[in-house]
Amino acid sequence: MTTPPAPGSEPVPSEGAQEGLDAVLPGGDPGDDDAPRPRKRRWPRVLIGVGVFLVLVVLGLAGLVWQRESAYNGNIDRLHGVMPNDANRPGPSAVGTENWLLVGSDTRAKAGTTGTGGTVWKTGQQRSDTIMLLHLPADRKKAYVVSFPRDSWVDVPGYGEQKINAAFSYGGPPLLIETVEHLTGVRVDHFGAIDFNGFKSMTDALGGVTVTVKNDVYDPKRHVEWSAGKHKLDGEQALTFVRQRYNLPNGDFDRIKRQQAFLGALAKKAADGGTITNPLKLDRFLSAFTKSISVDDKVGAGKLRSLALSLRGIRASDITFMTVPNKGSASRGRQSVVLLDRKRSGALFTAIKTADMANYVRTYGGGNRVGTVS
Template sequence: MTVSDDLEPAAAERPRWRRVGRSLLIVTVIVVTLAILAALGTDFWLRSQLGGQVQQLPSAMPVGDRPDDGPQDSLNIMLMGSDKRADGSIAGQRSDTMMIVNIPADRRSIGFVSIPRDSWVQVPGHGPAKINAAYSWGGPALAVETVEKLTQVRIDHVAVIDWEGFKRMIDLLGGVPVTIPFTVTDPYSDRTWKAGKYEMDGETALAYVRQRAGLPRGDLDRIERQQAVLRSLARTTMTRSTFTNPKLLYDVLDAVTANLAVDEGWTAADMRNLGWSLRSVRSNDMAFTIVPLKGLGMEQGQSVVYLDRPEGEDLWQAVRDDRLADWIEETGTGLDDVVD
């Protein structure tokens, strides 16, 4: 069905969450990749070959006063998404996605907090601005410093993702099954998504989660789409012949590691150890939420998102206490699991 025009302005004015969904998908890919690398413990050549193509980001962490460390063995990872430049670099780009990933010391769950790219915050040394400008002005270090000042959460590592790895991985796996619950038309692309069950390739899946207008509930419907594709990708990766087909395994890992950059303090050995420690985590152990929002507005002629600082403080305290996933469940603030 085509949504009436009177719903379009409201939907168009809402924050653009489409890239948030892509980041969630990539996080799952990273976690699965780390677990697979750990399982290959005796195959040194394969590990060194794939680990060697992960780009190292020099000076990616801020210096000076920083929040205290979290509980021992816990990890807070800042994930950012940014398309590579023509020369293959990511320097100078604005981050399309920003997310804090909390991995508690007991390794029984993973919590994810998405921060909208248009969030209006204080950027150290620059004053009020959209949060994604920090990455453009000062690279990962300024982006981390901005988030640490905002949240008082100590960030342990940084990962920057290019989106081509996601699309290629879906294609390598032969597509992902997705159920479209109702027929809807995208007025921008003039594409109609008919209700039913589909096997989507990488390009189709990206188009599905990127739709910005024409959805009856706007961003809520888009977020549900993203979550459905996320969990489908996780299930597909873990249940198909990925682990038993050496060539497919290598190609999947190659697709991810060739599009991943991390801080220079995060070694390949550290990532493998983390992957092994997460080997028991499944998709239902992952909890996703978005930082509490106060509303939308205009600043300096641009549309921005205002954060709800009092409610946000409760969330960030849960991260500092190493219990984000539990907090999301207790407060019922998690994103919907599936679309059906």
């Protein structure tokens, strides 16, 4: 990164007008990241959890991770009551497959949003800026990460048509899970999330990660200039990188690709950076990971161990990153939204449910290219 231009030397895109509107609309972006934040508990989280689960795979940690199983497991938060009632939920997907809903949120709440024995939800004070569905086939030879644009215009049960992240604002994880299941027809087996501090500490524990930017681009919100080429990011810089939305050629769609590029870089660095051969570095990384993640209360230590063992053969090249097929941006009232391509997205959701993702990729393509991003 280089020193930014003097204030006023770069035009602020017209999309900034929408930012002010989003701050007062459910599902919007209330001030993004510049306002001072109160100290908060580790929930809600910012999702980068999918990357870490896959890092465990890439590293092939198997039994080594669990030498300190008790300590690591004790670090993980279990979220009670996040899975919706079984009534009217989709049936199980193909035998042996598994689907995780992984969510990132930037909360403005001044107190914890979960509590012992139930959920304390502050309507309108939470946003899910990152929503991903991780699909694991039965043979665990591949992994598919499907991102939902946060402005996707969908039916939110009980609220009508809304942006998909409004579901998280209105009703937290249970309503978001219900919304995703209603949209996709795919049953969500587990829920996971991670916080910003964990995101930073995991990056720093690996000694930083490297991403490649295609063209020079200025972030007018954070006053950062990204030059074309490779950038080695520490935790704070990585947050800035994945948060940028304004002044990117394709707005939030490019931010999704940046998030996915970071996950791929994190997995690659974990595999190539000597983490597994350095006990101290490995312990720092796993401690940062487990202190930051939250999962639903059905995920015990045994489940996480089994997940790591079942995925130990996957490499970074076996992970396919995708965005839900859509028709691009549109307006609904005063809101800028994203309209999903019902036919193409329907084919994707059917492929997930029926364990036919390999055929879907052959027919429609192999997902997002995130080696170099805007």
